[in-house]
Amino acid sequence: MIEDILSIKTLAEEDVKKADDLGTIQSIRIKYLGKKGILTDRIKSLSSIPKAERAEYGCVINETKDYIERIITQREEEFKTSELGTLLKARHIDVTVPGNFVPCGHNHPTSNVLEEIIDVFVSLGFRVEDGPEVELDYYNFEALNIPKDHPARDMQDTFYITDDIVLRTHTSPVQVRVMERDKPPIRVIAPGKVYRCDTDVSHTPMFHQIEGFMVDEHISMGDLKGVLEMFIHAVFGANTKVRFRPSFFPFTEPSAEIDIGCLICKGRGCKVCKNSGWVEILGAGMINPRVFEMVGYNPESYTGFAFGMGIERITMLKYGIDDIRLFFENDKRFLEQF
Numbered sequence: 001m002i003e004d005i006l007s008i009k010t011l012a013e014e015d016v017k018k019a020d021d022l023g024t025i026q027s028i029r030i031k032y033l034g035k036k037g038i039l040t041d042r043i044k045s046l047s048s049i050p051k052a053e054r055a056e057y058g059c060v061i062n063e064t065k066d067y068i069e070r071i072i073t074q075r076e077e078e079f080k081t082s083e084l085g086t087l088l089k090a091r092h093i094d095v096t097v098p099g100n101f102v103p104c105g106h107n108h109p110t111s112n113v114l115e116e117i118i119d120v121f122v123s124l125g126f127r128v129e130d131g132p133e134v135e136l137d138y139y140n141f142e143a144l145n146i147p148k149d150h151p152a153r154d155m156q157d158t159f160y161i162t163d164d165i166v167l168r169t170h171t172s173p174v175q176v177r178v179m180e181r182d183k184p185p186i187r188v189i190a191p192g193k194v195y196r197c198d199t200d201v202s203h204t205p206m207f208h209q210i211e212g213f214m215v216d217e218h219i220s221m222g223d224l225k226g227v228l229e230m231f232i233h234a235v236f237g238a239n240t241k242v243r244f245r246p247s248f249f250p251f252t253e254p255s256a257e258i259d260i261g262c263l264i265c266k267g268r269g270c271k272v273c274k275n276s277g278w279v280e281i282l283g284a285g286m287i288n289p290r291v292f293e294m295v296g297y298n299p300e301s302y303t304g305f306a307f308g309m310g311i312e313r314i315t316m317l318k319y320g321i322d323d324i325r326l327f328f329e330n331d332k333r334f335l336e337q338f
């Protein structure tokens with residue numbers, strides 16, 4: 001009888017040794033120790049053993065049961081650990097590896113300069129207005145004192161959509177639209193896209209301008225000078241030299257072009273300022289009484305000044321960029337520098 005138990009022990013040992021996964025080891029436990037297991041069966045039959053032998057026999061069975069239980073549990077643990085290991089390996093996350101880098105964009109340099117300029121004028125009490133990019137010839141030219149046959153139209157290479165509709169060539173038409181609608185006092189800036197049929201290192205078919213104007217009683221050229229000087233010193237630095245030069249625009253009288261001392265060569269002369277020491281940054285003037293008449297203002301009661309500037313040009317001067325087309329090529333090597 002004792003031999004029987006010892007052979008069960010050997011069988012169990014072999015089974016456990018052969019088992020190669022957790023499922024098998026669990027079925028081995030059932031085979032030997034389950035309710036109807038081989039060893040359980042022997043324990044149940046213990047009562048039929050003659051009393052004299054029962055104690056020794058019972059002792060061997062118990063020891064064998066404990067032994068089998070132990071080797072099964074041990075093997076079970078081994079499988080569990082290695083299965084967990086495989087699982088962990090499969091789902092492995094190394095928290096020390098640097099994460100995927102998500103590149104973060106930023107504003108375009110012209111947008112930054114535009115915002116900066118808007119901030120300066122808003123702080124001086126100007127409000128921002130908008131106008132259509134597809135504009136009537138009337139607003140783009142006629143109401144600004146540029147009649148159809150006027151030679152000043154040659155200054156701007158216009159994209160015509162029909163005889164009467166154009167892509168606006170400047171932001172000045174916003175002046176007319178605002179004045180038609182509102183009465184003075186008015187202090188407005190109008191940023192936006194403008195279009196001209198032109199392309200080279202300093203021209204692109206689309207670029208940005210900011211228009212500004214102020215109308216009230218007793219507005220003088222002195223106000224224009226004061227506002228523009230404040231603006232220039234805020235954007236280019238307090239020591240920037242400013243020069244007003246007589247010029248011509250049909251919608252202003254008198255007209256001026258405003259130059260600043262070249263930021264690149266500090267006035268000594270370079271390629272950017274064409275050796276003059278000065279670069280032009282905007283056009284301006286006192287609003288022509290003819291424009292006031294077109295919008296129904298009495299030129300005897302009101303005066304005003306207006307100015308207009310190209311944002312790309314100002315951005316180029318501010319950062320020393322020598323080709324305007326870089327702004328529109330979307331080359332990250334260029335854009336990342338700002």
Ligand code: DAH
Binds near residue numbers: 211
């Ligand atoms: N509209 C002009 C242009 O695009 C710029 C300009 C000049 C605007 C003088 C003005 C001004 O308001 O007074 O060339």
